[in-house]
Amino acid sequence: MVGIFGGSGLYELLEGAREVELETPYGAPSDKIWMGEVGGQQVAFMPRHGRHHSIPPHRINFRANLFAMRQVGVTRLLGPCAVGSLKPEIAPGHVAVADQFVDRTWGRADTFFEGPEVKHVSAADPYCAELSLLVATAAQAQQMPVHRSQTMVVIQGPRFSSRAESRWYREQGWGIIGMTGYPEVILARELGICYASVAMVTDYDSGLEGSPDLQPVSHEEVLRVFAANLGRLRQLLLATVESVPDQRGCQCQTAAPALP
Numbered sequence: 001m002v003g004i005f006g007g008s009g010l011y012e013l014l015e016g017a018r019e020v021e022l023e024t025p026y027g028a029p030s031d032k033i034w035m036g037e038v039g040g041q042q043v044a045f046m047p048r049h050g051r052h053h054s055i056p057p058h059r060i061n062f063r064a065n066l067f068a069m070r071q072v073g074v075t076r077l078l079g080p081c082a083v084g085s086l087k088p089e090i091a092p093g094h095v096a097v098a099d100q101f102v103d104r105t106w107g108r109a110d111t112f113f114e115g116p117e118v119k120h121v122s123a124a125d126p127y128c129a130e131l132s133l134l135v136a137t138a139a140q141a142q143q144m145p146v147h148r149s150q151t152m153v154v155i156q157g158p159r160f161s162s163r164a165e166s167r168w169y170r171e172q173g174w175g176i177i178g179m180t181g182y183p184e185v186i187l188a189r190e191l192g193i194c195y196a197s198v199a200m201v202t203d204y205d206s207g208l209e210g211s212p213d214l215q216p217v218s219h220e221e222v223l224r225v226f227a228a229n230l231g232r233l234r235q236l237l238l239a240t241v242e243s244v245p246d247q248r249g250c251q252c253q254t255a256a257p258a259l260p
Contacts, residue, residue, distance in 0.1 A: 084202065096147045134244060
């Protein structure tokens, strides 16, 4: 089964979707899970911010969300999200696929192993290469500009970056910036679930130096650009789901330690 986190609008496309309400050992997830079918593939969808987008990024119960997906049988997970660009060539309306992250969050529960049994999961290659390739291939097939192998810096939110922070991130060579990519990816790795980011670029963060016409990001602009590209993003996600093979050819499952 393929799981998808994201905003509203996708579950309406699932054939014969039914709602499933779950409790987890880590509390309540962001919302119910909508379960349906796409091209013969079973799909589970959950709005990570709640159906009314009422949960800010730093208050999302990521552990409950991931565990709930595991409870319904999800083995592959797509994480669509709105991100800012840190590079001129990664423009609003483009798609970016991350292969690395930089965690700049704090205070988020980011492991299922809190003791007394201690396990250490490798984060060297946190995203599923097989699933990420399927995302990039589906984007190219739909003639969507796509940027592969990007590093996503994940900030705490809900505020956006200062100019100094954004300049620092760009100087490191990082490509995109968001607020929800961590700890989603590493919790999926702990559960043995394949995870790929599907990042829709909505802005240039705090602007680009040397381009005074580019204004710093605003919440209203993010919503506007994301809404304008929602249809294309839905089609990309559904095309990716339909391309998922029956058997996994990656190491995500074997890389996960056993849960306590």
